[in-house]
Amino acid sequence: MVERQLRRRGIHDERVLAAMEEVPRELFLPESQRRRAYRDGAVRIGEGQTMSQPWIVACMTQLLELDGSETVLEVGTGSGYAAAVLSRLCREVVTIERYESLAVRAEQVIH
Secondary structure, three states: OHHHHHHOOOOHHHHHHHHHHHOHHHOOOOOHHHHHHOOOOOOEEOOOOEEEOOOHHHHHHOOOOOOOOOEEEOOOOOOOOOHHHHOOOOOOEEEEEHHHHHHHHHHHHHH
């Protein structure tokens, strides 16, 4: 995923690439969707929501130009995957989710 979907498409921040490689996407998906974890597209997570495709997560993260000292607010926790990636790159991540079922599942995976 890192080589084919990210690096070849312009993601160059080595810290972002390392974080994306380190965080196992499949753990953040419902069991029924785990085989789709590394596809080049969004994956359904329930409540009409999706986990963004890997390139989108990497691009948004790279654009933040994090140096490790920041506190990042993420609105829309979803699966918790992006928060987990961000947590490798900043001091603290604060994330909120309006769907209780998604918030509970994300918290279980993150902790």
